[in-house]
Amino acid sequence: xxxxxxxxxxxGGAIMAYExxxxxRKEDEITVITKDPKYHFVPSNPWxxxxxxxxxxxxxxxxxxxxxxxxxxxxxxxxxLHPDDNKVELEDGREISYDYIxxxxxxxxxxxxxxxxxxxGFTHSVCxxxxxxxxxxxxxxxxxxPGPIIVxxxxxxxCFGPAYEFxxxxxxxxxxxxxxxxxxxxxxxxxxxxxxxxxDGVGDTKGLLESAMRExxxxxxxxxxxxxxxxxxxxVEEIADDGSVKATHEMPFKYSMxxxxxxxxxxxxxxxxxxxxxxFVIVDKHQRNPKYPNVFGIGVGIAIPxxxxxxxxxxxxKTGFMIESMVTATAHNxxxxxxxxxxxxxxxxxxxxxxxFGDSGIAFVAQPQLPPRNVNWxxxxxWVHLAKIGFxxxxxxKLRKGTSEPFYEKTAMKMLGxxxxxxxxxxx
Numbered sequence: 236x237x238x239x240x241x242x243x244x245x246x247g248g249a250i251m252a253y254e255x256x257x258x259x260r261k262e263d264e265i266t267v268i269t270k271d272p273k274y275h276f277v278p279s280n281p282w283x284x285x286x287x288x289x290x291x292x293x294x295x296x297x298x299x300x301x302x303x304x305x306x307x308x309x310x311x312x313x314x315x316l317h318p319d320d321n322k323v324e325l326e327d328g329r330e331i332s333y334d335y336i337x338x339x340x341x342x343x344x345x346x347x348x349x350x351x352x353x354x355x356g357f358t359h360s361v362c363x364x365x366x367x368x369x370x371x372x373x374x375x376x377x378x379x380x381p382g383p384i385i386v387x388x389x390x391x392x393x394c395f396g397p398a399y400e401f402x403x404x405x406x407x408x409x410x411x412x413x414x415x416x417x418x419x420x421x422x423x424x425x426x427x428x429x430x431x432x433x434x435d436g437v438g439d440t441k442g443l444l445e446s447a448m449r450e451x452x453x454x455x456x457x458x459x460x461x462x463x464x465x466x467x468x469x470x471v472e473e474i475a476d477d478g479s480v481k482a483t484h485e486m487p488f489k490y491s492m493x494x495x496x497x498x499x500x501x502x503x504x505x506x507x508x509x510x511x512x513x514x515f516v517i518v519d520k521h522q523r524n525p526k527y528p529n530v531f532g533i534g535v536g537i538a539i540p541x542x543x544x545x546x547x548x549x550x551x552x553k554t555g556f557m558i559e560s561m562v563t564a565t566a567h568n569x570x571x572x573x574x575x576x577x578x579x580x581x582x583x584x585x586x587x588x589x590x591x592f593g594d595s596g597i598a599f600v601a602q603p604q605l606p607p608r609n610v611n612w613x614x615x616x617x618w619v620h621l622a623k624i625g626f627x628x629x630x631x632x633k634l635r636k637g638t639s640e641p642f643y644e645k646t647a648m649k650m651l652g653x654x655x656x657x658x659x660x661x662x663x
Contacts, residue, residue, distance in 0.1 A: 236262045237573055240323060240333040242313055242502075244269035244297055246277065247534035247558045248339030252306050254562055254639040255337075258570035265306045266331060268323060272298060272310035274634055278555070279627055280361040281401045281591070284370035284492070285408040293364065293631070300637045313340075313502040318509055318527045323502075335569055338516050338532045342393075342497035349389055349495075351464030358385075358464055358491040361397055370492060374408075381414050382489030385469055387423035389461045391496030393550020394535075395424065395432045398494050399444060399597075400590050406451045407593025421486065422448065422455040423471055423493070425547040429455055433552045435542045435606055437586070437599040438613030444597065447615070456484075458546040461493065474546040497550065499536060511538045521578040522565040531569065533561040542605070556587040557604050560655040562639070567656070581657045591623040598622065 239259065241252045244267050252267050259265070274295040282288040301308040309331070315324045322332045344362055346353030354360055359370035377384075386402040388395050402422050409415040426432070429448065430440035448455055458481075462470040468485055475481040498504075499514020508526030510516055516532030517524055524530040535558070539551045553561075560582035568578030586604035590597045596619030602610035633639070 236264060237334040238264045238266065238332065239569065240331060240336040241265065241267045241339055242269075242316070242323065242336060243339035243341060243534070243536075244271065244274060245339065245341050245534070246555060247341075247562055248337075249274055249297060249634055250559060250639050251337055251339050251533060251562045251565065252301065253304060253637050254566040255569065256304050256306060257639065258566040259573055263573060266309060266333075267297075267301060267306055268309045268311065268313055268325070268331065269297075270310070270312035272296070272308075275364040276627055276631055277362070277364075278397075278623070280364055280367035281397060281404050283364060283367035284359070284361050284401065285374055285404055286371050287404075287408075290364055290368060293627070295631055295634045297634070300635060304637045313500075315501075316503050316506065316509075318506060318530055321529065333529075335529045335531070335572070337565060337569075338503065338530065338536060339534050340500045340502070340536045342535050343500045343514070345391070345496040345498045348391070349461055349463060351466075352389065352461070352493060352495060356464055357466050358469075358493045360495065361401055361492060362394075362494065373490065374405075377490040378409075378412055378414060380489070381409075381417040383419045383421070383487055385421050385423055385486060385488040385491040385493070387421075387456075387459075388425055388494040389496060390425045390547045391550060392425060392494045393433055393497050394494055394552045395426060396552065396554070396588055396590050398422070398424065398492070400592070401492050402453060403447065403451065403592035403596075406453070420451075420453045422453055423459050423461070423469070423486070424455070424457055425459060425545075425549050427458050427545045427547075427549070429457060431457075431545075431549065433542065433549050434586075434601065434604060437588075437601045438611050440597065440599060440613050443613060443615050447592070447597070460547050464491070464493075476546055478546060497535065513538075515539075520581045521568050522561055522582065523568065523578060531565045533565055534558045537561075539605075551605070554586045554588050554604065556655075557582075557584045559639075560584055563655040566639075583654050583657050585654065589619050589623045589626060591620050594620055596620050596623060 276293040279293040312326045360366035388398045430444040460472045471484045473482040504514040515538035518532045564580040564582035567580040584603045586601040599613035
């Protein structure tokens with residue numbers, strides 16, 4: 236019997252546990268360790284922040300489903316991973332040993348790297364449901380006394396879609412409240428151009444997003460570095476292509492949501508050979524760590540090199556379907572290893588993104604996520620908003636049912652030519 240630990244139960248970790256149960260042997264044991272006993276559907280956080288969703292609307296209690304699937308569930312945060320000893324030290328003092336471990340922790344939000352950033356400072360976040368609830372409370376107060384809004388992503392951020400989503404969702408919410416005319420909105424981003432998304436664009440995301448911003452009367456600043464945030468004032472530098480400071484701005488605001496830099500969680504930070512200097516897990520094409528072959532990594536917490544040099548540091552996002560392809564490859568590879576075979580599956584890292592604008596949106600498909608690509612497509616329309624609502628309901632139902640990929644999802648994706656695994660020639 237082998238004991239497999241999944242550390243983290245977010246979008247990647249929960250599905251990882253379900254898919255492992257389908258791929259490993261009956262006698263093998265799975266334990267999920269997570270600091271959050273309940274799953275929150277992160278893509279819906281922007282809706283929470285304007286009062287369109289409540290916490291209960293986007294929450295799934297994982298423990299009953301895990302129990303039904305014969306998966307151990309430990310809702311305690313990890314204090315430290317000890318890969319040389321094959322064990323995880325928990326915050327309550329317990330130690331859990333493993334034969335294999337999948338690191339699916341997601342990132343730590345590095346608000347502290349910029350003075351005044353984040354929920355403990357003067358800006359809001361939609362990265363966690365707690366932050367989104369705080370942002371929602373502040374937004375209600377803002378609507379009683381409106382003023383300028385700044386939305387965007389700071390230097391070192393590696394997730395940009397939610398910033399664009401939230402800017403346009405705010406626009407929709409303000410128009411519905413009939414106070415949009417009192418609210419100048421500025422989008423401030425570390426990206427070298429609007430629609431870069433950490434991916435050097437997908438299809439015509441640059442043209443689509445710039446056009447949408449002009450239509451919605453939003454201004455934008457790119458290649459921007461946030462120096463510090465004070466109460467009601469954001470200090471921003473615009474950076475030229477050669478890295479020099481082109482201009483400095485003291486930007487007043489009444490409300491701001493800025494996505495922070497990401498880094499690895501403290502439990503793995505500084506473990507040589509396992510993580511890079513930012514604490515992201517190093518993996519090969521089979522999602523396996525080169526130094527510790529019984530350690531796998533998936534999701535936002537893994538290391539992916541940036542797309543290339545940019546005036547301001549821009550990270551690479553790990554989108555939902557891309558993470559699901561990592562999950563499927565990892566589950567198959569661990570299943571192989573348990574049967575004395577070599578890992579032979581590689582995730583496609585294809586990306587499907589639905590960016591909701593509250594009443595319309597932009598969708599893109601990138602195959603693979605990182606260029607050069609076989610498919611590079613983007614589109615805009617009201618159907619994207621409806622599709623995002625449908626995906627929210629569908630994904631949460633998957634989590635409650637304990638399924639990773641129902642046959643009809645697999646069939647539909649196959650018809651669209653979107654695969655999770657790369658076609659490889661099997662050696663056995």
